[in-house]
Amino acid sequence: MNLTSSPANGATIITVNEARIDASVAIQFKDAMRAHAGCGDGDVVLDLGQVTFVDSSGLGAIVGSMKYLDTSRRLHLAALTPDVDKVFRLTRMDSIFEIHDDTRAFLARAAG
């Protein structure tokens, strides 16, 4: 599971360099998220711009990743592609996360 991360304005941006977060990689995704989010502080922004498909196992893994973070740290989602957006909206899990058009929108808001 190819994830990359970088610090930005006190937050950590984690980019998923994969086309799918599905049942076949859900566990690897959670493990990689733990490694990248670490035990630091500050919010985490998950950049899903390259992800075209998430099934319910992938959705569960994203929720699980949020639950792993300290309660003071929020998990933001950025750059949802159409089918990924559909899964979040249909399950109403879009209300659980702060969702941004892209990581620049998050950073602009964080700076403002």
Place this chain on the structure above:
Amino acid sequence: MVMHDRPPTTFAASGPATAAAVRDLLRDLRLWLSQGGTPEAACGAVEIALAEVLNNVVEHSYATVSPRDPASALTVHAARANGQLDVHVCDHGTPLPGLTLPEGRLPARDVARGDLPEGGFGWFLIRKLSTRLCYSQFDGENRLDLCFDLDQLAR
């Protein structure tokens, strides 16, 4: 690859009960739908629902029993006509509990962060996106018939 003047209106595929095989099957089905002119939004909705159906087969039907023919543990047939898509998914694993389809209620979200649901969305998504669902069990075969309104899903 055979090129057709008109894309075929039926699709058939089978594979082992593995997450990797489900991925391949979904990719092939989506390609078939897309080449038949199905709008991307409807292709996505069908893929979301069928991913849940096929993952259920892998994770539940074959959780405790082995397929009698591993190479074709699950089969998918689909036919498209007049804006409608009919899909049949078959397996030879454990029948659904009580031989009935789960209700598929959305899990509660008004809970503490540590209690947020990490699963239980599958049947909700399947029911939400399909217009008709029918489960039957005969001679060791589980069969799920699904119907999708492609025009509606494209909106």
